[in-house]
Amino acid sequence: MAQVSMTVNGKSASGEIDGRTLLSSFLRDDLKLTGTHVGCDTSQCGACLVHVDGVAVKSCTMLAAEADGAEVDTIEGQANADGSLNVIQQAFQDHHGLQCGFCTPGMVMSAAALLKENANPSESEVRSYLEGNICRCTGYHNIVKAIMAASGQDVSSIAAE
Amino acid sequence: MPKDGGIGASSKRREDVRFLTGVGNYTDDINAHGQAHVFFLRSDVAHGKLNAVDTTTAAAMPGVVQIFTGADFEAVGGMPCGWQVTGKNGEVMQEPKHPVLASEKVRHVGEPIAAVVADTLEQARDAAEAILLDITELPAVIDMKAAVVANAPKVHDDLANNLCYDWGFVEENKAATDKAFLDAAHVTSLELVNNRLVANPMEPRVALGEYSQGTDEHTLYTTSQNPHVIRLLMGAFVLGIPEHKLRVVSPDVGGGFGTKIFHYQEEAFCTFAAKACKRPVKWTSSRTEAFMSDAHGRDHVTKIELALDADNNFTALRTDTYANMGAYLSTFAPSVPTWLHGTLMAGNYKTPLIYVNVKAVFTNTVPVDAYRGAGRPEATFQLERVVDKAARELGVDPIALRRQNFITEFPYATPVAVEYDTGDYHATMDKLEEMGDFSGFEARRKASEASGKLRGLGVNCYIEACGIAPSNLVGQLGARAGLYESATVRVNATGGLVVMTGSHSHGQGHETAFAQVVAEMIGIDESMIEIVHGDTAKVPMGMGTYGSRSIAVGGSAMVRATEKIINKAKKIASHLLEASESDIELKDGAFSVAGTDKSVAWGDVTLAAYVPHNYPLEEIEPGLEETAFYDPSNFTYPAGAYCCEVEVDPETGKVSIERFAAADDFGNIINPMIVTGQVHGGLAQGIGQALLENCAYDENGQLLSASYMDYAMPRADDLPMFSVDHSCQTPCTHNPLGVKGCGEAGAIGSPPAVVNAVVDALRSAGKDVTHIDMPLSPDRVWAAMQ
Numbered sequence: 034m035a036q037v038s039m040t041v042n043g044k045s046a047s048g049e050i051d052g053r054t055l056l057s058s059f060l061r062d063d064l065k066l067t068g069t070h071v072g073c074d075t076s077q078c079g080a081c082l083v084h085v086d087g088v089a090v091k092s093c094t095m096l097a098a099e100a101d102g103a104e105v106d107t108i109e110g111q112a113n114a115d116g117s118l119n120v121i122q123q124a125f126q127d128h129h130g131l132q133c134g135f136c137t138p139g140m141v142m143s144a145a146a147l148l149k150e151n152a153n154p155s156e157s158e159v160r161s162y163l164e165g166n167i168c169r170c171t172g173y174h175n176i177v178k179a180i181m182a183a184s185g186q187d188v189s190s191i192a193a194e
Numbered sequence: 195m196p197k198d199g200g201i202g203a204s205s206k207r208r209e210d211v212r213f214l215t216g217v218g219n220y221t222d223d224i225n226a227h228g229q230a231h232v233f234f235l236r237s238d239v240a241h242g243k244l245n246a247v248d249t250t251t252a253a254a255m256p257g258v259v260q261i262f263t264g265a266d267f268e269a270v271g272g273m274p275c276g277w278q279v280t281g282k283n284g285e286v287m288q289e290p291k292h293p294v295l296a297s298e299k300v301r302h303v304g305e306p307i308a309a310v311v312a313d314t315l316e317q318a319r320d321a322a323e324a325i326l327l328d329i330t331e332l333p334a335v336i337d338m339k340a341a342v343v344a345n346a347p348k349v350h351d352d353l354a355n356n357l358c359y360d361w362g363f364v365e366e367n368k369a370a371t372d373k374a375f376l377d378a379a380h381v382t383s384l385e386l387v388n389n390r391l392v393a394n395p396m397e398p399r400v401a402l403g404e405y406s407q408g409t410d411e412h413t414l415y416t417t418s419q420n421p422h423v424i425r426l427l428m429g430a431f432v433l434g435i436p437e438h439k440l441r442v443v444s445p446d447v448g449g450g451f452g453t454k455i456f457h458y459q460e461e462a463f464c465t466f467a468a469k470a471c472k473r474p475v476k477w478t479s480s481r482t483e484a485f486m487s488d489a490h491g492r493d494h495v496t497k498i499e500l501a502l503d504a505d506n507n508f509t510a511l512r513t514d515t516y517a518n519m520g521a522y523l524s525t526f527a528p529s530v531p532t533w534l535h536g537t538l539m540a541g542n543y544k545t546p547l548i549y550v551n552v553k554a555v556f557t558n559t560v561p562v563d564a565y566r567g568a569g570r571p572e573a574t575f576q577l578e579r580v581v582d583k584a585a586r587e588l589g590v591d592p593i594a595l596r597r598q599n600f601i602t603e604f605p606y607a608t609p610v611a612v613e614y615d616t617g618d619y620h621a622t623m624d625k626l627e628e629m630g631d632f633s634g635f636e637a638r639r640k641a642s643e644a645s646g647k648l649r650g651l652g653v654n655c656y657i658e659a660c661g662i663a664p665s666n667l668v669g670q671l672g673a674r675a676g677l678y679e680s681a682t683v684r685v686n687a688t689g690g691l692v693v694m695t696g697s698h699s700h701g702q703g704h705e706t707a708f709a710q711v712v713a714e715m716i717g718i719d720e721s722m723i724e725i726v727h728g729d730t731a732k733v734p735m736g737m738g739t740y741g742s743r744s745i746a747v748g749g750s751a752m753v754r755a756t757e758k759i760i761n762k763a764k765k766i767a768s769h770l771l772e773a774s775e776s777d778i779e780l781k782d783g784a785f786s787v788a789g790t791d792k793s794v795a796w797g798d799v800t801l802a803a804y805v806p807h808n809y810p811l812e813e814i815e816p817g818l819e820e821t822a823f824y825d826p827s828n829f830t831y832p833a834g835a836y837c838c839e840v841e842v843d844p845e846t847g848k849v850s851i852e853r854f855a856a857a858d859d860f861g862n863i864i865n866p867m868i869v870t871g872q873v874h875g876g877l878a879q880g881i882g883q884a885l886l887e888n889c890a891y892d893e894n895g896q897l898l899s900a901s902y903m904d905y906a907m908p909r910a911d912d913l914p915m916f917s918v919d920h921s922c923q924t925p926c927t928h929n930p931l932g933v934k935g936c937g938e939a940g941a942i943g944s945p946p947a948v949v950n951a952v953v954d955a956l957r958s959a960g961k962d963v964t965h966i967d968m969p970l971s972p973d974r975v976w977a978a979m980q
Contacts, residue, residue: 051316067223068216070448072396073481077902080396108216122214126206129871133701134213135396135448141214156915163910167902169396169449170701172878172940173910175871191915 037101041066042110050097056090057081059097060107068108068138072167079166082139082146083107089146091165108138111145121145121183128188130179132170139166144180153184156191200714201931204867207706208720209699218446221400221417226474229402230259232467233318234460234477235308235325236486237300240334240558240895241347244300247308248326255324257317259471262309262463264297270466273459274431275523278672279532279554282362289358290350290556292522294432294459294466300329301349301521302558303897304486309463311471315478334558334895338495338516341555349521349556358519358528358554363536367609371549374510378501382584387967388572390493390518390889392905393565395700397448398479399488403464407472413441414465419450419698420738423675425730427457427525433466437730440465444728447700451879452564453488454700455740456525460487485900490889491565493518494531498576500545500584508599510547511539513576517554517562524563528554533671534569534662534741540608541577542619542655542833543599548609558895564740566879566941570658578654578946583964586957592950593653597623604924612659614831616924617859619655625857626653626835629917638839638852639958647841649852650955656943657833660742660935663826678825679743680735681751683759685818687804689718689797693755694726696736697748701875702937703868704744708752710864711931715756717782718796734821742935745864746830746926753930754822762818763799769810770794770802830926830934834858838881838947842955847976849885849952855917856943861925861934869936873918876940882908883941884948888969906969 038047041064048063060066060083071093072080081092084106113119118126121144131137140163147154147162154162159177168176182188197203212218249261273292280286296307308325312318335341335349341356349356362368375381402415412435418424421442428442429435447454460477467475479487494517501510517531536550585592600619607613635651642649662668665676682694693712697704709723726732739748760780767785768775777788786793802809803818839853856873863869886906890898899905925932945968952970956963956979966978 053316061223066216067220068218070220070397071222072398072448073902075481075901075903077907078396078481108214112215118211118214125214126210129207129867131210131213132703132871132875133396133449134209134218134446135220137213138216157911160911160913167396167907167909169394169451169879169907170875171871172874172876172908172916173913174874174916177910177915 035098037097039100039103039105041105042107052098054097055093056095056097056100057092060092066107066109070135070138072135077167078136079139079143080136082142082166084142084146089143108141111141124179124183128175128179128182130171130175136166136168140168140176144183147180148184153186154181156181199720200710201864203710203865205706205710205720205865207703209703209705220397220446220448221402221415222478224402224415224445226402226404229474229476230311230313230471231315231318232309232311232464232475232477233315233322234306235310235322237296237303237305237307239300239329239331240303241332242300242329243332244296244298244307245328245330249308252310252321252324255317255321257313258321259311259313262295262467263307264293264295267294270294271432271434273457273522274427275528276427276525276674277529278674279359279361279528280672281359282365287359287528288353290353290522294462302560303895304560306459309467311467311475336557336559336891336893336895338518338555338557341557342553349558356556358556361532361552363532363550364610367547368549371510371512371547374547375499375501375512378509379504380502380588381499382580382587383497383499384580384583384965385497386576386579386965388492388494388496388575389883389968391491391565391883391887392485392889393451393453393488393491394907395449395451395454398481398484399454399458399460400478401461401464402474402476403468404474405469411439411441412465412469413443414461415443415445416461417447417454418444419447419454419700419740420736421698421728421730422696422736423738424457424461428462428465432462441731444698447698450700451566452491452568452740455738456489456563481902482900485905486560486897489524489561489563490520491562492572493562494572496576498580500580502584506588506590506595506598508543508545511545513539513550515552517552518559519554519556520559520561521556522561524561527561527563529673530564530569535573537610537612538570538573538657538659539577539610541574542601542657544601546609550610559891566876567938568741570938571942571945574656574942575946579949579965582950593623596655612829615828615927617831617833618922618924619833621922622833622857622859623835625919625922626837626855629855629857629919630837630853642841648844648955648959650840650842650951650953650958651837652947652950652954653835653837654943654946654950655833655835656939657831658939658942659829659831661746661826661830662741662743663747663829665825675737676825677737678823679737679748679751680821680823681748681755682734682819682821683752683755685759685800685803687801689722689800691723692726693723693752694733695748695752696733696738697744698727698739702739702744702872703865707745707865707868708749711749711752712756715753715760716796717780742937745931745933746929746935747824747826749931749933750826750929751822751824754824755820758820758822759818762814762820765814766799766802766809767794770799770808827928830861830929832858832860832934832936832939834939834943836943836947838951840948840951840955842952842975844959844979847972847979849970849975851881851914854914856940857922858920858936858939859922859924860920860936861923862932863920864933869920870918872936873940874916876938877916877944878908878913880941880944881913881948884945884968885970886912
């Protein structure tokens with residue numbers, strides 16, 4: 034067993050873990066932050082995507098021990114300070130960018146990472162960036178539209194949701 | 195002017211907030227105090243004699259609570275099948291035993307053989323590796339046609355052969371249909387494969403069983419589309435637990451698409467083991483396990499023939515299909531290639547004679563059952579492909595040929611036993627022609643050719659049947675269940691409502707859309723209404739969500755229960771207003787006396803119901819809660835027309851979707867935003883089937899596509915923006931909302947549009963290609979061009 038400590042959504046968190054514990058398991062099982070989801074076992078689906086020191090990381094591919102001392106951000110820490118939805122979350126609701134909600138945390142975290150890199154992405158840039166996030170419900174149409182809307186672009190010419 | 199609330203408004207979804215902030219409550223988010231974890235040791239061979247399972251070493255490993263094998267379930271019922279199909283000569287289908295854990299033989303890769311319960315999942319997995327299996331491998335039966343030849347190895351030794359049933363429909367039409375082919379001016383035939391798929395909801399299945407020794411009550415948390423159905427099937431047929439001692443909870447469920455309808459072994463196991471181990475037992479599927487244990491979809495091999503007269507009228511249709519059942523009969527498997535497939539073979543056309551033959555076959559593969567569309571995509575694909583091929587053979591416009599043969603008068607009784615109540619197929623085709631900008635296609639084709647690409651346009655129609663019903667009919671057809679829905683509406687003293695519906699929402703937004711309906715009926719704000727679903731302890735009864743039935747059947751039950759509420763509330767209001775009940779009107783949340791300014795607010799009436807001081811106690815009981823069961827008199831029949839434009843790279847065979855338009859008639863619409871989202875998702879799955887997805891086995895029964903590395907899920911850059919319209923509306927005539935259902939249309943209607951478009955593109959380059967089997971991967975398209 035090993036001791037890990039990290040900052041998760043601005044708060045310090047620590048735990049006694051088995052060395053093989055994945056970051057996704059540490060978040061879900063030890064910290065009870067169950068918004069981070071696990072949808073596959075080959076690092077393909079992106080439902081577990083979080084930010085580690087500001088970088089998008091699939092938390093199923095990282096050992097919790099590797100995140101020792103890191104700043105980790107998850108879906109639970111994304112809303113505004115007053116609890117209201119942030120710009121990306123609100124755009125997902127406004128444009129019906131989610132259905133069952135299972136891939137949604139990863140999509141929102143991925144979108145946040147994209148918009149940090151590219152404040153004004155084109156449709157094809159959004160689609161390309163989402164290569165590592167699978168959604169089975171929406172056909173991506175409204176996810177792409179929501180992300181473009183969250184960037185401040187006028188999406189009224191894209192077919193109605 | 196769009197509405198801002200009630201029926202027809204694009205109300206934002208209330209469930210979104212919890213999903214967007216990470217506080218949803220999916221089954222894997224639930225943990226019980228003291229829970230143990232189970233790991234299933236699964237067969238890695240497709241077919242074998244199970245000689246021995248030695249758990250001695252494993253049982254002594256750290257953390258192991260108990261190890262179960264097939265022997266532990268000998269006194270327990272097997273997995274039940276919910277539909278019995280009768281073959282063309284009156285013979286009942288062959289129905290094999292389906293054990294919870296394998297005994298005597300293993301019959302597909304992934305079949306659970308042993309279950310290790312341990313303190314942690316890692317300990318359970320480690321111990322499973324120490325179990326010694328003695329299996330004598332047997333020849334695997336994979337190919338359906340090879341499975342039904344004489345002397346083929348048998349999947350089930352106690353059955354006569356591998357043929358589950360041989361179904362003819364409508365048998366009385368067969369001779370006349372055959373004669374029509376002899377008399378035909380033209381016959382078009384096509385052999386095709388409807389590829390095997392895996393539904394792949396993003397949330398893998400989970401089961402958590404609990405048992406209370408003090409009260410003898412069992413609880414199962416499970417990722418199900420229909421918890422009441424699981425309660426009935428598992429309680430009555432597998433474990434022998436009465437329904438009042440068994441609670442099944444399906445909280446937030448991360449997508450279903452059919453594969454979470456069925457009762458699975460892991461659910462029965464966790465419920466059983468929680469009592470046996472005296473502690474909660476949890477199983478969370480990995481994605482790899484999901485590929486080899488979730489019921490698969492489609493997997494038909496079909497020959498279809500269309501007969502036409504000299505004027506290009508369709509005169510007869512004949513099909514011959516092999517449908518894969520896999521190794522066992524999943525819950526509703528037998529109904530999919532029969533009653534959900536044969537009954538739709540008329541499509542949108544007035545073909546007078548139709549005969550459908552379906553041979554359902556056992557193979558050493560994962561069981562196959564309903565997947566989004568379930569039988570209707572298979573019907574639509576073959577029909578719309580053969581019509582397109584006929585148009586090319588005859589040198590006529592494929593749209594004109596379709597229009598010429600459209601059904602135009604309703605109600606219309608098809609020769610395959612169903613009656614379409616409403617529709618307007620010319621209207622959806624007119625809308626499609628406008629959306630698809632067909633007049634601009636040739637210019638777009640030239641532009642593609644200028645950049646070295648081939649461009650094709652594919653069009654097709656579809657019809658589907660939603661909300662399978664009525665119960666007394668489906669009972670005659672072999673269903674071992676009723677197909678009604680129930681709703682209980684509980685009004686609280688302060689005026690808020692709780693609707694307990696047997697429908698289950700796992701992405702469809704019922705919590706929002708159902709509330710819109712009740713808000714509209716009473717004239718109160720949607721925020722006063724809570725929709726409760728997914729818990730047999732809260733919702734009295736339910737048949738769940740599948741077959742696009744929720745709003746048409748579940749919504750109708752809710753409307754009926756709300757009508758009862760309104761009727762009783764009017765009686766109370768008439769007493770409070772000292773007026774005749776027949777003069778009471780309900781509008782905008784207030785009861786008034788017609789022609790007067792006397793009124794009483796909704797909340798005053800509901801308060802009176804629970805504080806009955808001034809109340810007609812001699813006439814009606816206090817309280818305000820009503821239940822309704824709704825059993826539809828018919829299916830609903832959404833229909834539409836879809837078009838797809840593709841570019842094909844002649845150097846590589848790669849297909850890209852450039853434009854996709856869908857014109858649907860769903861009858862009345864409750865929430866246009868949600869309906870459009872449902873179509874988008876269906877289109878993505880249909881395009882996925884057409885271009886990307888394929889569940890592949892090798893000849894030994896090894897599953898070659900058991901992860902997202904090998905099974906090509908559609909990703910964002912595989913798909914275009916969609917053009918979707920549902921302004922053509924012919925309301926359903928037999929349910930109170932006039933709704934038809936929209937969940938599966940996209941997946942049903944899109945595969946033929948894609949294949950028709952690719953064939954069109956190849957033919958534009960002079961290639962004599964009439965068909966390519968799905969998925970249209972670059973290698974297949976390239977090979978077809980050579």
